Amino acid sequence: MTNEPPIAKTDLETGPTGALYPTMSESPELRWSFIRRIYSIVAVQLLLTIAVATVVTLYHPIVNFLTTTRGGVVCFLLLFITPIIISWPLYHYRQRHPVNFVLLGIQTVSLAFVVGLACALTSGKMILESAILTTVVVMSLTLYTFWAAKSGSDFKFLGPFLFASLMVLLAFGLIQILYPLGSLSVMIYGCLSAIIFCAYLVYDTDNLIKRYTYDDYIWAAVSLYLDVINVFMAFLTVFSAADG
Template sequence: MSSKADPPPSYEEALKHPKLKKYPFQTRHGGALPPPPPYSPSTVARVSPPGYRDQRGVYPQAGMCPCPCVPPSVMPIPTLSAGLPASSPGEMDDFFSNQWESTSVRHAFIRKVYLILTVQLAFTFAVVGVFTFVDPVKQFVIRYPAIYWASFAVFLLVYCILICCKGPRRRFPLNLVLLGIFTVALSYMAGSVSSYYETKAVIIAMGITAIVCVAVTVFCFQTKVDFTSCGGLLSIAAVLLMIIGVVTAIVLSFHYVPWLHMLYAAIGAVVYTLFLVYNTQLLVGNRELAISPEEYIYGALSLYVDIVHIFLFILQVSGAATE
């Protein structure tokens, strides 16, 4: 390598003195080489490998590849996540925090629904107990059946309003008041029906209803079977139950087939147990369909209606069995 004190000979001197073999500019096979390109920084940048700026700067820059075919800025860096979209630690933290927040919101929603449901059931079974064990109240209900039909009308009206107005937070006070009216109406209906049966039959129906509700709740929280995709089948079952009820009412009015009433009550208890499974899985939220966490009043309402209807159907079965 030449030094700055001993510069290389010029092109003309190299052609005149071919013995200077350490320089590439010499004749080969009797012909002269083409003249080299003029020196300029752009020329050196084009023909030099990355990191070699000119003849004076012969050391490559740190971290740069000497291969001129691949620019250092686009050199692939192998990673463990090759082929996957890049994600920063902040994005992963946001993902896990969102998952945790959704789970905690769902758990708070379930606790709120079951708290409202507990208050409703406590009030309803308290009314049923009063109508069953207090004889003056029992006789009053039997003597004035018009109050029962008035409560039934209130039940249907308020139920339709709550179904149509479910969800929005701005209507929360109104929904809560309507839910209270609905609970009072359905409690009076359940108490009125219970007043026609013996005390033993009512107690048996309460016990069986409690066992069924606990078993269904545990089953829904543990099973992997998705009942929320069976809404169409449940709708068909509800229509068939209504048709069977109409046929039973017509047949019993002529005192034909007395056991048909008991069969209808057993089918109704099974159908509403399936509805309880469906609505409980909607409440849990880890299935195909789920209730929004803002609709806790609707969630409590659906479970409450299912449980009360299960109690009434089982009461008809136990009452017919004890007579």
């Protein structure tokens, strides 16, 4: 008989090298598959947003209709509030296929029109600067969150602070609409928005790694997509205020 060295066990539940965080008890392969699915959905949403926003920006009759006619203004208001209104049924039916994907598509397209109109009212230079900065920030914070989770950090504590910050941001925006305070105020609002939604990106990515269930893939994708879009819109607001 030959004395062979014992074969190392690779039981997934005992902390394999592929674990995303130290206390992980589920299969890393399943969680990684879930994460890839989420980012695939978000990628499709972003591509759809870019396509629709590009058409709105380059096809001037759409912008003229939405900004100069009474019916167009009504359509824009409907497009603006649709993503908010549809969030409730989307959350309620987030696990029911294919209704969840239909609602997700409606929310994405309506929000893409809003992004396209915002881009149409700014210069191409600002759009490019905002897109580049958003790409750098999103990729950096995503990689950082995965590294921090692997190192044992947890960002669950950010939840209450982010909710309170979002309420302050909404109140600030309402005040700005009713009582415009000038370009400096708009710039401050944009900077605060960028900071808050960057923090949301870290928080939602951490939830994606640790807390979202496999059936919540739609809501996880919605959270990350909205974070990216809001970061982009915040940077666009800052650059527009600085230019004005």
